Amino acid sequence: xxxxxxxxxxxxxxxxxxxxxxxxxxxxxxxxxxxxxxxxxxxxxxxxxxxxxxxxxxxxxxxxxxxxxxxxxxxxxxxxxxxxxxxxxxxxxxxxxxxxxxxxxxxxxxxxxxxxxxxxxxxxxxxxxxxxxxxxxxxxxxxxxxxxxxxx
Numbered sequence: 001x002x003x004x005x006x007x008x009x010x011x012x013x014x015x016x017x018x019x020x021x022x023x024x025x026x027x028x029x030x031x032x033x034x035x036x037x038x039x040x041x042x043x044x045x046x047x048x049x050x051x052x053x054x055x056x057x058x059x060x061x062x063x064x065x066x067x068x069x070x071x072x073x074x075x076x077x078x079x080x081x082x083x084x085x086x087x088x089x090x091x092x093x094x095x096x097x098x099x100x101x102x103x104x105x106x107x108x109x110x111x112x113x114x115x116x117x118x119x120x121x122x123x124x125x126x127x128x129x130x131x132x133x134x135x136x137x138x139x140x141x142x143x144x145x146x147x148x149x150x151x152x
Contacts, residue, residue, distance in 0.1 A: 027145045031092035034112060035067075035074055036149050038087070041110070042066040044137055046126040049083070052119070064123060092120060097145045108133065108141050 029037065041047060041064040051058040060083040065076040067087070078084035096111040108125040125137040 027097040027148075029095040029097070029144075029149060031089070031094050031112075033149045034087075034089055034092040034095060035069070037095060037110060037144075038064065038067060038074065040140075040149070041123055044126070044140070045134055047137070048124040048126065050122045050124065061126075091115075093117075097141065098122075099141075099145070105131075106133065108138065110141075 044064065046062050047064050049060045049064060062083060065078070065083055067074045067076045069075070069089075072088065072090075073086040074089050076083065076085045076087065091114055092112050093115045094113045094117075096113060098107070098109045098111050100107055110123045112120045112122070114120055125141060126134045128134060
């Protein structure tokens, strides 16, 4: 079981890869907007990206990397933080905007899901040193939740 590390509350890590309950979600974006959303996320301050595979939890805390399309994938650029990857955009069916309390703390995430409704990965809003959500990220999250993703 993961524990606290370097001041980061690992509350989000205990969230499973299972489908998000409908009562926890008010907004779902189509997977066709994944590239636009990831491009937007790359302009934000630190976020926390979580990937859960076979009971293993992988976490990256930092600025979500910018990316570009090549060979059928959205390729995340290897930045100074060491987080990179290759995202098959066609595998993303939907993006749920999750807003819920977890252990008494507000939690906000973009949950990228496959056709079966399973989480591929999640991007949580970043927190400052006092564990408060970055206010500008919360404002942007709520704007996307209320109005959808606006074209650049």
